[in-house]
Amino acid sequence: MDEQGVKPQKDLLDRTWDFFASVRVATVLLFLLAVASIGGTLIEQEGMYASSLPPEEFYPQRYGPVFGMLLLRTGMTHAYSSWWYLTLLFMIAASLVICSIERFVPLWRAVQRPNPAPDKEFVRRLRHGFTFPATGDAPYGELAAALKARRYLVIEQEGRLYADKGRLGRWGPYITHIGLLLVLIGAGMRALPGVYLEQFIWVRDGEIVKVPGSDFYVESLGFEVEYYETGQPKSYMTHTRVIDANGNAVKTETIAMNEPLAHNRVELYQSSYYADYGQAEIALVDRQSGAEIDRFTLDLIQPDRVYAVGGYRLELVSYFPDFGIDEDGQPATRSSRVHNPGLVLQVTPPDADPFTTWFFPLYPGVEFDDTTPVRFVTQDVTTVYTSGLQVKKDLGLPVIYIGLLVMTVGVFATFYIAHRRYWAFTEDGQVVVGGWTNRNQGSFERETLQIAHHLDPERYALADEMEGEER
Amino acid sequence: MIQVSSYLFLGAFVAYLASAVLYVTRLTLRRRDPRYFDLADRLGSHGYKAAVAGVILQGLAIAARWIGSGQVPLANMFEYMSFMGWSIMLFFVILSAWYKLPGLGAFVAPVGVVVIAYASVFPTEVRPLVPVLQSVWLPLHVSFAALGEGAFAVSFGAALMYLLRVRKEQTNQWEEAALEFTFFCGAILTGFIVLALGFKIGGYSAEVTNLAGGVTVLEYTLPPFIGPVGSVRGEATFLGLQLPLVHAPTWMRGAYAAKNLNTLLLSTVAGTILYGLIRLTARVPLRELGTRAVGNMNPKLLDEVSYRGIAVGFPLFTLGALVFAMIWAQKAWGRYWAWDPKETWALITWLFYSGYLHMRIVRGWEGRPAAWVAALGFVIVMFTLVGVNLLVSGMHSYV
Ligand code: HEM
Numbered sequence: 001m002d003e004q005g006v007k008p009q010k011d012l013l014d015r016t017w018d019f020f021a022s023v024r025v026a027t028v029l030l031f032l033l034a035v036a037s038i039g040g041t042l043i044e045q046e047g048m049y050a051s052s053l054p055p056e057e058f059y060p061q062r063y064g065p066v067f068g069m070l071l072l073r074t075g076m077t078h079a080y081s082s083w084w085y086l087t088l089l090f091m092i093a094a095s096l097v098i099c100s101i102e103r104f105v106p107l108w109r110a111v112q113r114p115n116p117a118p119d120k121e122f123v124r125r126l127r128h129g130f131t132f133p134a135t136g137d138a139p140y141g142e143l144a145a146a147l148k149a150r151r152y153l154v155i156e157q158e159g160r161l162y163a164d165k166g167r168l169g170r171w172g173p174y175i176t177h178i179g180l181l182l183v184l185i186g187a188g189m190r191a192l193p194g195v196y197l198e199q200f201i202w203v204r205d206g207e208i209v210k211v212p213g214s215d216f217y218v219e220s221l222g223f224e225v226e227y228y229e230t231g232q233p234k235s236y237m238t239h240t241r242v243i244d245a246n247g248n249a250v251k252t253e254t255i256a257m258n259e260p261l262a263h264n265r266v267e268l269y270q271s272s273y274y275a276d277y278g279q280a281e282i283a284l285v286d287r288q289s290g291a292e293i294d295r296f297t298l299d300l301i302q303p304d305r306v307y308a309v310g311g312y313r314l315e316l317v318s319y320f321p322d323f324g325i326d327e328d329g330q331p332a333t334r335s336s337r338v339h340n341p342g343l344v345l346q347v348t349p350p351d352a353d354p355f356t357t358w359f360f361p362l363y364p365g366v367e368f369d370d371t372t373p374v375r376f377v378t379q380d381v382t383t384v385y386t387s388g389l390q391v392k393k394d395l396g397l398p399v400i401y402i403g404l405l406v407m408t409v410g411v412f413a414t415f416y417i418a419h420r421r422y423w424a425f426t427e428d429g430q431v432v433v434g435g436w437t438n439r440n441q442g443s444f445e446r447e448t449l450q451i452a453h454h455l456d457p458e459r460y461a462l463a464d465e466m467e468g469e470e471r
Numbered sequence: 472m473i474q475v476s477s478y479l480f481l482g483a484f485v486a487y488l489a490s491a492v493l494y495v496t497r498l499t500l501r502r503r504d505p506r507y508f509d510l511a512d513r514l515g516s517h518g519y520k521a522a523v524a525g526v527i528l529q530g531l532a533i534a535a536r537w538i539g540s541g542q543v544p545l546a547n548m549f550e551y552m553s554f555m556g557w558s559i560m561l562f563f564v565i566l567s568a569w570y571k572l573p574g575l576g577a578f579v580a581p582v583g584v585v586v587i588a589y590a591s592v593f594p595t596e597v598r599p600l601v602p603v604l605q606s607v608w609l610p611l612h613v614s615f616a617a618l619g620e621g622a623f624a625v626s627f628g629a630a631l632m633y634l635l636r637v638r639k640e641q642t643n644q645w646e647e648a649a650l651e652f653t654f655f656c657g658a659i660l661t662g663f664i665v666l667a668l669g670f671k672i673g674g675y676s677a678e679v680t681n682l683a684g685g686v687t688v689l690e691y692t693l694p695p696f697i698g699p700v701g702s703v704r705g706e707a708t709f710l711g712l713q714l715p716l717v718h719a720p721t722w723m724r725g726a727y728a729a730k731n732l733n734t735l736l737l738s739t740v741a742g743t744i745l746y747g748l749i750r751l752t753a754r755v756p757l758r759e760l761g762t763r764a765v766g767n768m769n770p771k772l773l774d775e776v777s778y779r780g781i782a783v784g785f786p787l788f789t790l791g792a793l794v795f796a797m798i799w800a801q802k803a804w805g806r807y808w809a810w811d812p813k814e815t816w817a818l819i820t821w822l823f824y825s826g827y828l829h830m831r832i833v834r835g836w837e838g839r840p841a842a843w844v845a846a847l848g849f850v851i852v853m854f855t856l857v858g859v860n861l862l863v864s865g866m867h868s869y870v
Binding site for chain 1: 783805816
């Protein structure tokens, strides 16, 4: 390739670099991102709307055929993972990196390697400054002492004085930007395999369930819900035991709202629950005399096939945990949850022919046939909870936390620490002092005046600050 | 203790109101005649004292409520908004100590009063915390966010003053319209608060049938001129009028959409009347009134105060609205970020103020354009607190 072929390419690269190195561009990108974030809050997002319809059907129905299709096509229905949103984020990240690289070395020189002897005219022209008579052979002595008392770092060199404090404040924006990058990296990491996992498990009281994406099991020792006196829920919690792959119990812990369980980088969060009927205590009663023959315990979650009760043999013919009637008028179960259990039992008395009967443990009075010699009476029904646990693994999380910490340090350093510096030189028996700060000019002006007043009370009176209004 | 707290709160409100009135009177007197300067300035220093007293009283009110209820009083809309009002006044008091700019009080103290009054529109009783709210991250998240927003409010006041001050230097039709619109929006917000508080004190309530969003009966605290889908005329009355007059359009399916539309309509009507009254009495546009009030205050100082508000508020807001919010969301739901509308609006606010901070270091954008952004930033804050609740709902529906 000849030189002419290479040059425009390099130009493009240069121009791209310059583009991203511009704070003007970064500002525009920030506003664009702010505006781009609005749409997703006004349009219901995929996976968040309350409907079982797939997006292709939901949106045209909800927003009309034309607008709905438009939303789907532009990715507005998943705004925060759409190509345009990610592009903007990516451009901001690029801008952050390039801006910081561009400015790092100049800032290092300016802040960490200050020039104690700049051009005299530069010092004289600084916005803050004063002069005082130079006395003796150590003209800066008193000034240096005053500055040191104010925690300035003072350098005397080549007959000049330089002092500054709050250098960290100048690095604040860079620290902020690094923190921000870390947050973006931490969030982006979930795109890598094995970094991110999101699952949901249901664990019934007493049940042991393998935690997906991990090598351990969790056993529920019981779900519990507490209430305030008003009846409002106060807390939800699942008492659990962690069991490792070899079947050894590792630890016992309670998972509650805001208190997840963490084990091997996998976290379990209390997320929801439901209650089922568990065990029913049933009495077998002689219909005629009303006398109780015997009792037995019926497990409503997993009933046995056969029960032997006081000489009677009860065989389970069918079981409907959530009894209802289907479209054909046939008995059916509406769900696998124990909401309204119904049983068909074949009862063989000790000395008579077997017969078949229905029994509804929650409604023992409901009978299809009231001529049978015996009937069932429910004495007690227990409740069994099933706890819904969110299973999360996110290896990007530590990066995000560090990023947030760094960013916080950065913004506080930026705005709560001002870099203040003074230069001084001697000329014609006078010490000329010039001061500069990057923020809070007013309070620096006050400090400068206080130092000036200290060194030359006659010339510098402690006047009132800048007046905001005319007198 | 809760009762004590509400008396203290009332006392603080009266103090803020007095402060606002004193500051406004001060400016009015000053503009009338230089002879009144001394009297005016005495009023101004009383205004400052009233603001300080209000901040102390409200601080005690918050402490009393905390002790009385045994939980940090930052868990519902009343507690949040009143805390924000407190932080506005707190930063006003602090910034006034830093800068000699008593004129600021005439613009910021009324904002504080409006926010506190808005807080009082919400139910004030203490409710026990639902499980998700029982976390130290809740008070941290909420208090830092509100502190940041309080500083942004002061910045808003100063930015508005700056824009009014430099208005004449270079007239631009759009800016003129936008300034006037800002006052108009303020009037609507005030109208809303007057209506909501008036009807709350009057004890008005109406129940109408609702067929949208799974809520069957909608309780209105303002007269339901616009009823929900499914409501029938005559279900409610107000001054002998048979209400509701009309339905909300059928595409508004949110459970509370009709109620919010009704509130918006009534507030706009009340706000327009209020705006019209001031406009007719003053016989000049409100922006002109504002410009006269600002007089020839030092624009550089106004600009600096506006910047300083954001410089102080930005780190607090970052910590509260993003950092603590993310940690809490992670602890509670296992996801630090869920793109919930309110959460996203906090991000929008934050990006917007980041944009402002960068504008300040771009030559040519640091003056008026930046001041507009500073003013608009607080409008976004208020939208997040008021508008997002009205328009969309999400995880934050309990506040
Ligand atoms: C959400 C994104 C960003 C945030 C929160 C942020 C935050 C900040 C903050 C707080 C400051 C200090 C401002 C001041 O001193 O008044 C700052 C300065 C700065 N930012 Fe950003 N920034 C972001 C994005 C960017 C991007 C994308 C660039 C890339 C060009 C950039 C370049 C700069 C530069 C060059 C400075 C000035 C540094 C200095 O004064 O030496 N920022 N940023």
